[in-house]
Amino acid sequence: MDKIYTIKDIAELAGVSKGTVDRVLHKRGKVSEDALKKVNEVLDRIDYQPNLMARSLKKTQIYSICVLIPDSANDPYWQPCIDGINDAKKEFKSFNVKVEIFLFDPTSTASFVETNQNVLNSSPDAVLLVPLFHKEALDAIETYNSKGIISSIFNNQLKSSAIKSFVGQDLFQSGRIAARLLDLLIKKGTIAIVHIDEDYENAIHMQEKEKGFRDYFENLETGKFEIKTFKVKHPQFKTTLKEYLESNPAIEGLFVTTSKAYQVAKIIAKNPEKKIALVGYDLLENNLEYLNNKTIDFLIHQNPKRQAYLGTTSLIEHFIFEKEISPEKLLPIDIVNTENAKDYFL
Amino acid sequence: MDKIYTIKDIAELAGVSKGTVDRVLHKRGKVSEDALKKVNEVLDRIDYQPNLMARSLKKTQIYSICVLIPDSANDPYWQPCIDGINDAKKEFKSFNVKVEIFLFDPTSTASFVETNQNVLNSSPDAVLLVPLFHKEALDAIETYNSKGIISSIFNNQLKSSAIKSFVGQDLFQSGRIAARLLDLLIKKGTIAIVHIDEDYENAIHMQEKEKGFRDYFENLETGKFEIKTFKVKHPQFKTTLKEYLESNPAIEGLFVTTSKAYQVAKIIAKNPEKKIALVGYDLLENNLEYLNNKTIDFLIHQNPKRQAYLGTTSLIEHFIFEKEISPEKLLPIDIVNTENAKDYFL
DNA sequence: ATTTTTATTGTGTTCGAGCACATTTTAACA
DNA sequence: TGTTAAAATGTGCTCGAACACAATAAAAAT
Structure with missing residues (x-):
């Protein structure tokens, strides 16, 4: 059966202490070749899955994610995004993540730049943004990248090696x-x-x-x-x-x-x-x-709600579950007529 | 600010010990009126959210969920359900839940009844099933209910007060x-x-x-x-x-x-x-x-994959997050033509 | 007033991972 | 060989909730 192993189990199996196992798992060094081998042998043999409850209980660090979207006062298209982001917040409220929404005026480049500056001042761990203004978005993302802040985008495609992920449609x-x-x-x-x-x-x-x-x-x-x-x-x-x-x-x-x-x-x-x-x-x-x-x-x-939701959750899950962020997530393109329109408001 | 309170915080604020707070929270009794009042006053004043990480770390109980679906060998329609259930399993693999899939032959009432018996023998905490056979499904659900096992259904609607939830389409x-x-x-x-x-x-x-x-x-x-x-x-x-x-x-x-x-x-x-x-x-x-x-x-x-996924996750989240199970979840009805067909395989 | 019973309250351990710090082992050098 | 530095390893506490058990206080019985 697929028993669930703990660090303590591994330590016993390898004949070392849990501290050493911990060092191997996190590649913190200060481990002899001999011990490394013993631990790795055990690790190869079993399927160790760290207990995420214990981890996030111990970790006091709160990850901060900022989401930059156009203000729906200017264009109602963006309203559902807020809902999607709030859904994500709610779903992960017990975890050590803080998600903050920043709105900018979609008709004003200056507003976009200024909001990015505000986001930067709060020095988050990751930013999810709608890159409405091509050049300014690239600049902002470059700045985030240089400070070690992860950038993801949604709704609008934008090519840059500094971007971790895009969520949108083909x-x-x-x-x-x-x-x-x-x-x-x-x-x-x-x-x-x-x-x-x-x-x-x-x-x-x-x-x-x-x-x-x-x-x-x-x-x-x-x-x-x-x-x-x-x-x-x-x-x-x-x-x-x-x-x-x-x-x-x-x-x-x-x-x-x-x-x-x-x-x-x-x-x-x-x-x-x-x-x-x-x-x-x-x-x-x-x-x-x-x-x-x-x-x-x-x-x-175009499912803006789901786009915003997925963009947010992929960042959250990256921090708390160490999940990889997929570089591109293309959503289904839903065809809507009189009869199925109301279904898409759930 | 919305500080996060712990049981210890509440105990200090109320001037009692954490044991007492715990008894109040879980209504275990053995609390004097005086203490009860003091704790409840604090509880009214603040918004206490128990740390789910700590809770599920402590709880050693493993919740068991069984899913009964038709064998896709008989009808390929059911294949995506397996994927949806496995997605749910993967997503919650760190939690104390075990999800087991049971297949039955959709052309055989006897197979359905027998599989339900097998499920019953493993005495799970909840069952998610496709009620293909009206009468037999009602019987099975009645039996589950009498043993305190939660029943949810998906794909096929079926009315019974013993059913906690239905996921499907209108x-x-x-x-x-x-x-x-x-x-x-x-x-x-x-x-x-x-x-x-x-x-x-x-x-x-x-x-x-x-x-x-x-x-x-x-x-x-x-x-x-x-x-x-x-x-x-x-x-x-x-x-x-x-x-x-x-x-x-x-x-x-x-x-x-x-x-x-x-x-x-x-x-x-x-x-x-x-x-x-x-x-x-x-x-x-x-x-x-x-x-x-x-x-x-x-x-x-008809999105069978998502139906199975949502049916499964709603049960999982009920156990580990104490989330309420919504009695009916109707999925959007997607219109597919040549051009957007491939989008729905994600 | 003293013991016994019962009601109430407090304390301490556990879950698993992470990390600081203590301890031991090995290597380096005088 | 003895001393010190460096490397490796082990120990023990913490996070917050849950719960067993110990301790105390109050009530009842003698």
């Missing part, structure tokens, strides 16, 4: 899924990819989604679909899109690459004679409203 | 989702609900799904769809379905209420001129093959 694949759905919705015709660019930088997000979207149709039998791209900034958005649709009456499907599908829905809902297929992102209140009245056909769920 | 809603998908796939026409009944009993499953499916169309503008039901037992399945489709050429969509959509796909794939929309359940190898070649349009993912 955006290229996400675009392909949207394509497949629109393929089903309108069997042929013209589709426009709509990029509603906010002030802040999610260009990479949108680009990857567009690539995936186009990739799907390129590998399809030709002639059935025509794909266009339409970029628009927020202020002039309403009139511009209206004009665009009027001047392109062939358009039968729209793919909105951000969480702002409801804004598009608002416009096309005014013209109910001509149903335009609409696929967008994220389960915001506004989007769900138009999903339920079937102006929006499908929403793709 | 099958009615699941049927509605299938309906919505077929509504999109074929804008109008005749749809057949196909019940492929295995020897074992999942009639309730299928009935609920059918109800949800029909419910969706009943609330729709009339005249667009006609819904039929087709029941078939396995042996004669192939020829019967073929004949059925030939004699009902109006059928443009099929909803297979079990994981056997691939068997239907095999038949309709032979007649590629007439594309029939097909929606089924579960990410089996066989189903995925036909999903990828687009014979199957959508699969609904």
Whole structure:
């Protein structure tokens, strides 16, 4: 049977004291070759699993983790992240970890930089952040790294050797899924990819989604679909899109690459004679409203709550269970329609 | 600040010994009214959270949980359950819990009864089971209950006051989702609900799904769809379905209420001129093959792995963290197509 | 008033790992 | 060979909760 061994057991089996076993296990040195061999022989033979209860009971050090996310006052997309992080906090509240949330204004680079400075001042053991601003995020991560602070990111991909882990979705694949759905919705015709660019930088997000979207149709039998791209900034958005649709009456499907599908829905809902297929992102209140009245056909769920949860727990578990942090964790891309929308709020 | 209090702290604050505090906390009696009052006053004032590490370190009792699931040799649907249970085992391996898996033959009531007897002989603290056989499951659960053994179920719903928890999906809603998908796939026409009944009993499953499916169309503008039901037992399945489709050429969509959509796909794939929309359940190898070649349009993912995982962890956490077991946990109903299928194997 | 019984309260050990410190062994050097 | 330095090894306390057992106080019985 798989008996549970303790350090004391190992010490007895190897004929040494538990202090020596401890030194071997933690590679603290000051062990003779002879003793090292004896202990290692035992260790090879049995499957020693340190008792994590005893360990964390003894350890008085409290690990500190800071999470940097955009303030949901600016964009409701981020609200679920708070819940995910709080779930993680709750789950591990008995352990020696402290998780602190720092909010920044997603429309302000300065706010991002400043918040990172605040985080740095609290000198945490690890930071989980949403790298919304490419350059500034890289700088911050570099600084953390130089101070021995672990950095993980989620939601937005960012390549850097100083990053321990990324949690998010495969955006290229996400675009392909949207394509497949629109393929089903309108069997042929013209589709426009709509990029509603906010002030802040999610260009990479949108680009990857567009690539995936186009990739799907390129590998399809030709002639059935025509794909266009339409970029628009927020202020002039309403009139511009209206004009665009009027001047392109062939358009039968729209793919909105951000969480702002409801804004598009608002416009096309005014013209109910001509149903335009609409696929967008994220389960915001506004989007769900138009999903339920079937102006929006499908929403793709990016699961920000779970992203934040997993990003947080992987750091926590790294500290208290010495678990390895997997460099990349890609979440399933959930397809949501009228019928299963409410399931994703659990 | 939210200081963490220990029993010693409480004892000092109340001016009694830690033994007395312990007796108050555990209601072991043998405490004078005076002391009781003093301790309770402190307890009201502060928020005492017992250190679970220390507790489980001291407790030598090992909790035993048995999980009863169908043998995946008979039906590959159950394979992921094993993985989910093993994930739970791994996650809590440092704690005082032992999780044991018992397999039974889903085609044999006798096997189910016998396995329950084996479980009973090992006198566990809790049992998680798939109540495939209605009457026998109720009997088993009644027996467990009388011996003080906690029973939880997953995958199949079953009503009994002796059941602590159910993990699964809302099958009615699941049927509605299938309906919505077929509504999109074929804008109008005749749809057949196909019940492929295995020897074992999942009639309730299928009935609920059918109800949800029909419910969706009943609330729709009339005249667009006609819904039929087709029941078939396995042996004669192939020829019967073929004949059925030939004699009902109006059928443009099929909803297979079990994981056997691939068997239907095999038949309709032979007649590629007439594309029939097909929606089924579960990410089996066989189903995925036909999903990828687009014979199957959508699969609904019942997430057996997560069901088993959550069923197991909720019992484990009940024992080691004294967490309450929520009586019902309904999982999201995932819509799967060619593009996001592989995401669900993580 | 003294002993006995009962009720109440306090003390000390345990769980396993981690680490400081004490002790022993070995090596280095005069 | 004796002395000192260095290396290796062992011992013992701690973390917080649980619980057995010892100790004390209060009540009851003689």
